[in-house]
Amino acid sequence: MFAVQHLIETLVRDALTAAVDSGELTLSEMPEVTAERPRDVSHGDWATNVAMRASKAAGMPPRQVAEIVSARMSGHPDVAAVEIAGPGFINIRLSNAALQRVVVEARAKGLDFGRSEIGAGRRVQVEFVSANPVGPMHVGHGRWAALGDSLARLLGHVGYSVEREFYVNDQGVQMDVFAESVAARYLELAGREVVFPEEGYRGAYITDIAREILAEEGESWADVPAAERESYFKEKAYAQVLEHLKHVLSGMGVTFDVWFSERTLHAPGPDGAPSAIERALARLVEAGYIYEHEGATWFRSTDFGDDKDRVLKKADGSYTYFAADVAYHWNKLDERGFDLVIDIWGADHHGYVKRMEAGVAALGHPGKLHLVIGQLVNLFSNGEVVRMSKRTGEMVTFEDLLDEVGPDAARYFFLRRSTDQALDFDIALAKEQSSDNPVFYVQYAHARICSILRKAAGDPDADDVATFVAGLIPADADLSILTAEAELALFRKLAEFSEIVELAAAGYAPNKLTRYAEELAASFHQFYTVCKVVDPDAPELTVARLAVVDAIRTVLETVLGLLGVSAPQRM
């Protein structure tokens, strides 16, 4: 709950009860009292629909109820006006003093402005990207990387203790195929006759890895048994790809606290103790959700709304991928004790949502897993669709994209759309480092402010304005002289920030932040056009407006920081 919203709701509720107590209003039922922000600013800063909600219970038209309630909403210093409008809305306009106070608060809190404690220190894990370590990442991975990292920053800002994790699928047939593919290329390079595996990975990167092994170790591996060669190459190539993944991700500023290996779930514990998968399975047996059928071991996921039951242990004795996933989430929630676990999955995995939620519920942690399903990325270039395929070797990879458009534009573009919307990413457009690109619009506002501050300080070459703003602008600058429309509009936008942060965090929706950043930048640019900041003839006005632009600077830096985008002081 935000201070101002709370204040308004209290004001309305008090007026309502006072009217009832005095007998002016008779209610068969007390309506819920809520305050909301009208979409249209001409309707005021806050509005309540309580008169419409109470209309039936009061047995009179909404506007009449509104008359009675609003008459009792006396002059609080933060409230400038109360009006009745439309079908019975009560519109409340904040006083200039209340709006000016937001600037003071933003300056006082600095980069902590907009922080909240709704997370209450609870431990949350965000697992994302988790690309298979057998090849380069596609652009969809880039989207999950930007999304997961920004979500982690956002959750941290609202009081959660956050860990970022990458799940590495380093066990299974894909790893075998991967090893066979590298081995086949190695043999080719060594001049041996070889039939490339039917289902092998044909990307050029496989040959690159083989070439590197050949350069390092010579041709000696061509003459050892295939199993020995492939087993060695598997580890060698796996390590290389993993390093590559880390390298590309760090190129966009994304790092992980934990790289979790799937192998550890299959591995027996010390002294032959059961593996994590076996322990999780035993837990499900104990809870009564397991049965045997046609030689396989099944999980009764239909008890939790899944379409059909799922196999955990196949008839041949091996475990399914899903079994490892159940064990993995048991490890997260039970052994590591996270209060909340967020997995970001591509839309191509949405068919697994129900069974995963069923697994978590059966393990005794219902509701602690939140799956974010992100729609896929369609890559365009000059209006042409670019197909992505791990097999053709012709795909544009995440790395390629990052090299072309840079980390700031890539992140911003990835985050600008809601996650359940497919993303059309036009490389050619994103490459244009022009005003078409909204990230530059926002960054420009920040750089422009820094330029003003440098000018005001008489230090055009200063590297970092943060080092001198405190000395330049007193904390108790008198802001009451700031009453221009453009100024008040800017203060209103500033006041929305805490609200936007909480909404974005609660909805796992960083795209709300990109929108806000653009709106705040627009409000600033409008203010800048109308209001001269540095004016030697008006020292008090100059100080007050410097306080404003400095507050905006900090909030722009904060919101860009939550997106993982840089806030340059010059461009």
Add this chain to the structure above:
RNA sequence: GCGCCCUUAGCUCAGUGGAUAGAGCGUCCGGCUACGAACCGGGAGGUCGCAGGUUCGAAUCCUGCAGGGCGCACCA
């Protein structure tokens, strides 16, 4: 056939119960002898896919239909 996501201005998209549905781009008109014009102001542009329902009120919730995307393994 079943499930999930999507359908809003010419284009790309915001908007999950409120008032005259918004933004960017594009288009047309206008604004620098003020601190960064990478900026700002204004105009034109809409059957919120279609049809019912719920209620004081629906782009938003429910049902059905149409169109597009993605999935429906003892694969990973």
